[in-house]
Structure formats: C-alpha cells, structure tokens
Amino acid sequence: MKAVQILGERGNYRLALASSLPKPVTKADQILIKVHAAGITADEVSWVEVYKTPSRIPGHDISGVIEELGPSYDGPLSIGDAVFAMLDADRGQGMAEYAVASASEVARKPKSVSHAEAAALPIPIITAWEALSRHAKLTPRSRVLVTGASGAVGVMATQLAKVLFDAEVVALASEARHEYLRRLPSGVSEVVDYKTPGWETKIGEVDAVFDTVGGEVLSKAWSTVKSNGVIVTVADPPPRWALEKGVVPAELASKPGVRYIYFVLSVDAEALSRVAGFIDEGRVKGLDVIEFPTDQALDAWAYASHRGRLGKTVINFC
C-alpha cells in the first residue's frame, strides 16, 4: 500500500512517500479501515511516538470505510460503514491506504461532510471536548475565553462551548478571521483581536480560559480569569509549569485560587459520535480543508507546516 513515512531521526528527519508497504492486519477487536483521507498534524515530526512505530507512518486523524473487523469485535459497527477516527498517539500510522484502529477510537462519520472534511475533525473535536467538559468543567452559561479561536481546535471549542453549555464565548483571533467566527451556526458573543494593544483589559471577567496559543497570549489571558476560575491550555510548546515538577505559573501569585491545567488528549469515540450528530443537525460547522492527492503528500506536509494556511490540510488516499 501507499503511505507517508517519516525517516531518519527526530531533528534530522525526512519525509517520503512509500508505495509498497504491507497492508496492516487486524488482531482481537481491531478494525481495518480503508482510508479515504487523512488529516496532517504537522508537529508530529517532533513527537517521539512515530519514531518508535515499526512502519514510521504518521497520521492520527482518518476517515474511510470499514474493510474488516477483528475476530473478537462485537461492537455496533459493520463492514462497509463510513467512519472517522483518532488513532492513539502511540500507534498512529493512519496516513496510508489502510489503517488499523481499536474499537474505542472509531465512530460513524458525519453524513453531511466528505471524507476529506471528516479527516480534519477528530483531534480538534476531542481536544475541545476534553478541555471544556473534563478539565474546565464548564457549567451552563459560563463565560469562556477561547484563544486561537480561528484555529482548528479553537473553532471546535468556540462552537462546543455554546452547544454543550450555552456558554458566553469570547473568541480571540486575528481581525481577518472575525467575520468567519461571527458566521458560525452557534454564534460567538464577542470577537477580540489579539493584535489590539491591551486586549486583555477589554474582555472583562471570564469563568474559564481555553488557550490554544500559549506564550504571551496565555500569560495575558490570566488577567481575564476570575479569582476562582480555571485556565486550560493545550498550546505547543507547553508552558514550563506543565513540563517541570515544582514549577508554578508566575501569574498564580496574584490569583492563587485559579486552577491551571495542561493536558494531552486521549482517544474518545463517544465525543466523535456526539459531534458528528451536531454537524449533521447543522448545529456545528466542520472545518475548512485544503485537499492534496496522495502523490503530492510531501507538498501537503510542507503546506500544513505554514502559519496562516486557510484550513486543515488533508491527503486523499482514494
């Protein structure tokens, strides 16, 4: 089968498009998916996990059709079902014509979007869902600031905060993306441009911050959160307090009651399934995608690595 491979070492890697790799086989309750499209996570070249896989195939976000079910699979899905999935960070290997998923990773794909559009969704959906529900623990009508609101995770978070919690959402994004955010079916309460000096003083108090940018933006966002509020970040690179034991955010000195959390997402087919429903009902908009054919996979990767691209980059495998 054809697949993208990351060869060499971390920091000195090269990408290749292989054309004759073995098709993976299912074990136990695994699911073999004929991949129609796979979304690119450009940062994956810096993750240790992909260098430990036997195939060196990256890729976690996929959409396709079930080709085979493992011998002990007894779930609700059938051969021929159109599905989308986030493959666990340890396994990946989705950027190929075929991929193996475990039962807990796969959900029926939204019917109203193409495979390419569905392949852009899993990581943004699960990250936003986990941040808002499990970590920020939003309650109905919370007021929440989403940074990087025009990015893939931010767009999902902005919408899910409204759909799941009827939250008042303040979206922080460059001015060029404000109209796009205002037109989301869930709407946003307020859009704020992070290039406006002192933006953090114009927002008022929020119950929660969900940060996808980090650095100075995360630091400034502290001044918007209530003294007993919560800050959740997934930004890469993470803040020092997320990586080093005993380090606490400097901002905690003036707001000791704020909870602060950095997390790395976990697979969640239930979140995928629920949001697929919201998309088919028209309550949540999918993400804009830039599609590349398989033979331009390496160009696709280069495109996906650039800031300012106009959507999530996806490779079509058929």
Ligand SMILES: NC(=O)c1ccc[n+]([C@@H]2O[C@H](COP(=O)([O-])OP(=O)(O)OC[C@H]3O[C@@H](n4cnc5c(N)ncnc54)[C@H](OP(=O)(O)O)[C@@H]3O)[C@@H](O)[C@H]2O)c1
């Ligand atoms: N820990 C986890 O589990 C996890 C999971 C998923 C993603 N992530 C991380 O989360 C981050 C966001 O992912 P994504 O897929 O949403 O990325 P993305 O689609 O590239 O979006 C990032 C957004 O951040 C904004 N941005 C970038 N630099 C900025 C700056 N200096 N100031 C203000 N805004 C800035 C951009 O907004 P404008 O276009 O408006 O400028 C962009 O839309 C990445 O770092 C990713 O690695 C972590």
